Amino acid sequence: DAGVIQSPRHEVTEMGQEVTLRCKPISGHNSLFWYRQTMMRGLELLIYFNNNVPIDDSGMPEDRFSAKMPNASFSTLKIQPSEPRDSAVYFCASSRTSYYNEQFFGPGTRLTVL
Amino acid sequence: SQQGEEDPQALSIQEGENATMNCSYKTSINNLQWYRQNSGRGLVHLILIRSNEREKHSGRLRVTLDTSKKSSSLLITASRAADTASYFCATDGGQFYFGTGTSLTVIP
Numbered sequence: 001d002a003g004v005i006q007s008p009r010h011e012v013t014e015m016g017q018e019v020t021l022r023c024k025p026i027s028g029h030n031s032l033f034w035y036r037q038t039m040m041r042g043l044e045l046l047i048y049f050n051n052n053v054p055i056d057d058s059g060m061p062e063d064r065f066s067a068k069m070p071n072a073s074f075s076t077l078k079i080q081p082s083e084p085r086d087s088a089v090y091f092c093a094s095s096r097t098s099y100y101n102e103q104f105f106g107p108g109t110r111l112t113v114l
Numbered sequence: 115s116q117q118g119e120e121d122p123q124a125l126s127i128q129e130g131e132n133a134t135m136n137c138s139y140k141t142s143i144n145n146l147q148w149y150r151q152n153s154g155r156g157l158v159h160l161i162l163i164r165s166n167e168r169e170k171h172s173g174r175l176r177v178t179l180d181t182s183k184k185s186s187s188l189l190i191t192a193s194r195a196a197d198t199a200s201y202f203c204a205t206d207g208g209q210f211y212f213g214t215g216t217s218l219t220v221i222p
Binding site for chain 2: 004058091101103
């Protein structure tokens with residue numbers, strides 16, 4: 001199994017540009033999570049999907065952030081327009097059932113907004 | 115505010131010594147999980163302890179849970195240089211939260 005795959009691994013963009021982060025969860029996993037990690041705020045859960053349906057998006061910072069999961073093998077996190085304070089490492093994780101069980105993390109996308 | 119707070123924030127020990135990290139949380143939970151993160155990498159699950167369990171072992175790891183005090187500890191015995199990483203607790207009381215993490219350095 002290839003594990004959780006994220007792309008791109010690094011993204012540098014200018015303020016105001018649209019950014020799209022991609023994630024492929026482990027096959028057979030029913031839950032997918034997007035996290036943001038910064039020194040100041042630590043690791044924050046942004047959104048949680050179960051069976052492709054958003055269950056909890058209370059961690060999404062504002063309307064500039066949106067996430068989709070069109071099928072069981074693909075999810076995107078979009079930031080439009082991006083701002084310097086969005087600079088962080090974004091992780092995608094998946095689990096067989098829910099966050100009550102072991103989550104498998106991807107390698108992360110390091111986003112820098114200039 | 116975050117559900118889990120960990121202490122110490124940083125810990126430095128000699129190889130072969132034991133390392134203990136603590137996690138405190140605020141609301142009732144179903145499970146508590148511990149994860150490790152090596153620098154620049156994603157998190158790796160270490161162990162899950164259910165709210166009705168008090169202690170659990172996995173190799174050199176020992177986790178305890180005291181629901182009355184809303185706290186957990188992670189003990190790594192006979193530490194190795196490869197254990198150098200950040201360690202996070204994660205709780206699922208209502209919402210899912212990661213703690214602030216403990217940065218462990220094991221000196222060879």
